[in-house]
Amino acid sequence: MPHVVTQSCCSDASCVVACPVNCIHPAPGEPGFAEAEMVYVDPESCVDCGACVTACPVGAIVPHTKLTERQLPFIALNSSYFMDEPHADRTPLALVPTRRVVQADDVRIAVVGAGPAAMYAADELLKNPGVKVDVFDRLPTPYGLVRAGVAPDHQDTKLVTKLFRAIEEQPGFRYVLNVEIGRDLSHDDLARSYHGVVYAVGASADRALGVPGEDLAGSVSATDVVGWYNGHPDHGETYVDLGERRIVVVGNGNVALDVARILTADPETLAGTDIADLPLATLRGSAVQEVLVLGRRGPAEAAFTMPELIGLAGRDDVDVLVDNGGEEIVVDSPKTALIAELSRRRPTPGRRRIVLRFRTAPVAVVGDGSVQAIEVVRTDLRPDADGVPRAVPMGETEVIPCAMVLRSVGYRGRPVDGLPFDDATGTVPNDGGRVRPGVYVAGWIKRGPTGYIGTNKACAEETVTGLLDDLEHGHLTEPTVPVERLLMSLEGKVVDRSGWRRIDDTERGRGAERARPRVKIVDLPDLVAVARPPMTQTGREHRGLPIRQSTKRQTSRSRTPT
Structure with a gap:
């Protein structure tokens, strides 16, 4: 096999378009593409041209000779x-659905959120002449979970930010960053100034376990821990106790x-990533030797994807073990085959371990003020x-016994x-x-997590197709308040694209000093503060958005979001 896909698909479909022999499937328009964990390269058809390698925005396609x-x-x-x-019915070239282009005349759309769904929506909108897009986010930084959710040891996945930058x-x-809709501006404010509003705000809440003791110190959401080690401003003070031997993830x-x-990673392997400084220091002092990952059902029902399991x-440097409650693992898929192989592994003395324990449900989180243990029960599948x-x-x-219980049972909007x-x-x-006409949703707030x-x-x-349909049929309402007047009301607060560039450049510069x-x-x-532009010779700041002229410097009125 000349080339191999090695991680979850970004679904950009650039590789499909680039392939001259249509050997990458499922492709857009084919059954299963939208739900696929990843795309696959047909070993019988690949001609080793390498076109897909250069087309992939996240570096996921590798020649078989260069696989680790x-x-x-x-x-x-x-x-x-x-x-x-x-795919015996494949045609010589990939069939990618054609895109409709709508001619517009100064149509302005607000996109609320700056994660992947928002960026893809903005891209689709901007393919139509005459359409302008303002992307709002409550944080001064864009990219959502790509910046604050992708694990720091998955730097290849973060290469999708190159596409977002384009x-x-x-x-x-x-960009209209550092502006929270519902606090700094209302939906009605946006509706009066834009032809349409697309909400791509994700699903930032987590689901509860619904067991006693869940509110103890040390019982937190796994997504809070993800935000903590990824440097999300909301999670800098997340309570993370790595002082004991075991942590349980439900x-x-x-x-x-x-x-x-x-x-469980060697902190020195993370030192060359973009992990936040405080979590890195905390991991260097960690006493954790085991992370127990609990699943209520069996190996066949596990929610993780094959690329993640293969990587694990x-x-x-870490033992990955399986506990299926003494039940035989039925091998009926690549996933269960790999889990069965892991179940035959034996622990290495002195090595940290991750235990995938199936058929186990939480009953209660136990402790006196803080987590000391978790009570569980074995389950049967019926x-x-x-x-x-x-x-x-x-x-x-x-x-x-455990030091922390991390719930990882899903997001909700x-x-x-x-x-x-x-x-x-x-x-x-x-x-x-x-x-409704003029109001749209995309991403997890639209379809769930x-x-x-x-x-x-x-x-x-x-x-965006629905929005364009409404535009063509005259269902969108003309704005009554000019956008520039609306943005003027945010004087001194907005972080624009130049401000984001200053943050990005500063972070990269500091990173270069430390490899x-x-x-x-x-x-x-x-x-x-980093996003603010330097003072001009007249002593006034230029913020990249229309503002009232002032003879004194404006100060930030931002506060930590709740």
Whole structure:
């Protein structure tokens, strides 16, 4: 096999378009593309031209001769896909859906949020002449979970920011960062100044375990820990106790594996990444020897993806072990085959370990003021009325001593100012992204916390298609308040693209001094201070947005978001 895909797909589809023999599947327009963990290279069709390597925005495609030992399982993974999905009906070139272009006349769209869904939506909008896009975010930094959610040892995944940088350089794109909708501006403010508003605000809340003791100190969300080690301003004071031997993570999705991997990693392997300084220092003093990852159901139902599992299984500095409660693992997929192989491994004395423990549910978090243990119960899988295996508690409980309990059982969206909200799903009710003419949603607030970074591209395309339909049919309302007047009301607060560039350049410069990609600024006031432009010769600041002239310097009024 000349080339191999080695990580979850960004769904940009650049590799599909670049491939001259259509050997990368599933492709846009094919069944399963939007839901696929990754794309695969057909070993029988690949002609080793390398076009896909240069096209991939995250460096995920590697010639088979350059695979590391940890990446070798991806050869079998790529091959096995085509045993089940041969794509015998493929045409000589990939069929990528054609994009409609709408001619517009000074149409202004506000996009709320600056993560992947927002950036992809902005890109789709800007492909239409006459459309201008302002991207709002409550933080002074864009890119959402790519900046603050992707693990620091996954620097290749963060290469997608190169694509985002190209999007933000387009004419008609503008950042309005450090502005929170619902606090600094209302939805009605945006509706009066823009033809349409697209909300791509993600799903920032986490789901609770619903067990006693969950509010003890040391019982926190795994996503809080992710934000902590990634330098998110909201999580700088997250309580992280690494002073004891064991930490328990409840849930077994990709976030759970990320946290387990980082908390057991050799800190010196992380020292060359963009991990925040304080977490790195904390990890250097860590006493953690074991991270126990609990899953209510069995190996076949595990929520983590194959790329994440392969990466974890390939580590040679940490033992990865499996506890399936004594039950035999039924091998019926590449995932269960790898988990079965891990179950045969034995621990190495003195080495840190990650234990994937299946068929185990939490009963209570135990402690006196802070976490001391977690009480769990073994489960049995029984089909419900629809045939879906459900975890049913069985037998006596067990108390497992630990220093922290990290819940990683899913995200949920928060209500959005001025929009309807479905509390059961944690989403804004919508029809293909349309809430009503002029108001739209994209990303997790639209569809729930599913998919990967690249899934947001197809999601954003669908939403923008609905917006363009409304534009062409005259369903969008003309603004009554000029955008520049609205932005003038934010004088002294906005961080624009130049401000973000100053933050980016400062972080990268500090990183270069220490052989790191960047050293993140994690304090919100410091981020805003770095974003400010230098004083001009007249003593006035130029902020890149229309502002009233003033003879004295403006001060930041930002505060830490809640």
